[in-house]
Amino acid sequence: MFNQLKRLWSQSLMNEALDKTSQTELLTSLAVMAWFVEAKDPYTGGHLWRVSQYAKLMAKHERFTEVDTARIGLGGFLHDLGKVSIADNILKKPTPLSEEEFTIIKSHPSNGARLLAVHPLSNLVIKAVELHHERPDGKGYPHGLTSAEIPVEAAIISVADAFDAMTSARPYSAPKSKAKALAILKDNSGQQFEERWVNVMHSLDEKQLLDEVLMHSDDGIPLHECQSCGPVVTQPSTAxxxxLIACPLCNAEMRLMKEHSNWVAKPTGHYVSLSENQPKEDTAMIKRFIAQTVAPLNNATY
Incomplete structure (x- = not known):
């Protein structure tokens, strides 16, 4: 994949303008890489999609242009791209990180920015990728920026990222309720999170728009819980x-069924082999997401 990226980027850099096909290929290659980074962690299924959707909902609420909304949504999907350089034993650690390990995790925004530095479309997302862990009070990373220095896309994705992390299961903590997560955002408004975007998240909740994304991995596709060991199990968008699907941690097999128009996943009592249960990118979801993103960007200037 890295060779493919290098080839695509090198070819594109020779042209002053990118056609739609080149845009789609370049963005798809990044999205697939980001998807595989996420797939390495059995507790974060659908995280990139949800962060992207929350971010776009916030941008739309504030009547951002279609182009800016697309940029922000793309940044949400790619925000953790730099985790490609983090060792699996740290990403998958089932207990809280040590200080040294957390220092390594904190390198992922800068790593993502370095990865994107020579990308011909880097200005679409590089600020979101590099700065989504900055804080208004200056205690964030990697640069310790304060409120006035943090780009709006990074401020939006910071809130979306934190909300999804809090409402998702972790190996050492159960997911918080939507109400509890929103309350924590409010308590940290103006310090860890920009007040404007915390207020927008509350407004979206009042309009019941967050529920369309919460605990989903795609439009209308809910997350499933492994009854054997606890992590979420994602359902392919074309399922x-x-x-049959299987838990990414213990390999317990589940059968997808529809009950009253709702998807459910029921254990079969069987376990699949590790070789049968390797991550496979959700090609249909990625293609649809990129197509939706590229369409409003066609007239944008890079």
Whole structure:
């Protein structure tokens, strides 16, 4: 994949303008890489999609242009790209990180920015990728920026990222309720999070728009819980009733079924082999996401 990226980027850099096909190929390659980074952690299924959707909802609420909304949504999907350089034993650690390990994790925004530095479309997302862990009070990373220095896309994604992290299961903590997560955002408003975007999240909740994203991995596709060991199990966007999926941690097999128009996943009592349960990118979801992103960007200037 790295060779493919290098080839695509080098070819594109020779042209002053990128056609739609080149845009799509370049953005798809980044999205697939980001998806595989996420797939390495059995507790974060659908995180990139949800952060992107929350970010776009916030941008739309504030009547951002279609182009800016697309940029922000793309930044949300790619914000953790730099974790590609973090060792699996740290990303998958089932207990809280040590100080040294957390220092390594804190390198992922800068790593992502370095990865994007020579990308011909870097200005679409590089600020979101590098600065989504900055804080208004100056206690964030990697640069310790204060409120006035933090780009709006990074401030938006910071709130979306934190909300999804709090409402998702972790190996050492249960997911918080939506109400509790929103209350924590409010308590840290103006310090860890920009007040404007905390207020927008509360407004979105009042309009019941957060529920369309919460605990989903795609439009209308809910997350499932492994009854054997606890992590979430994602459902491919093209899945059909009676298809089989498996827990990414313990390999417990589950059968997808529709009950009253709702998807459920029921354990079969079987376990698949590790070789059968390797991550496979959700090609349909990624293609649809990129197509939706590229369309409003066609007239943008890079």
């Amino acid at each position: 059909e009733a009676n298809d």
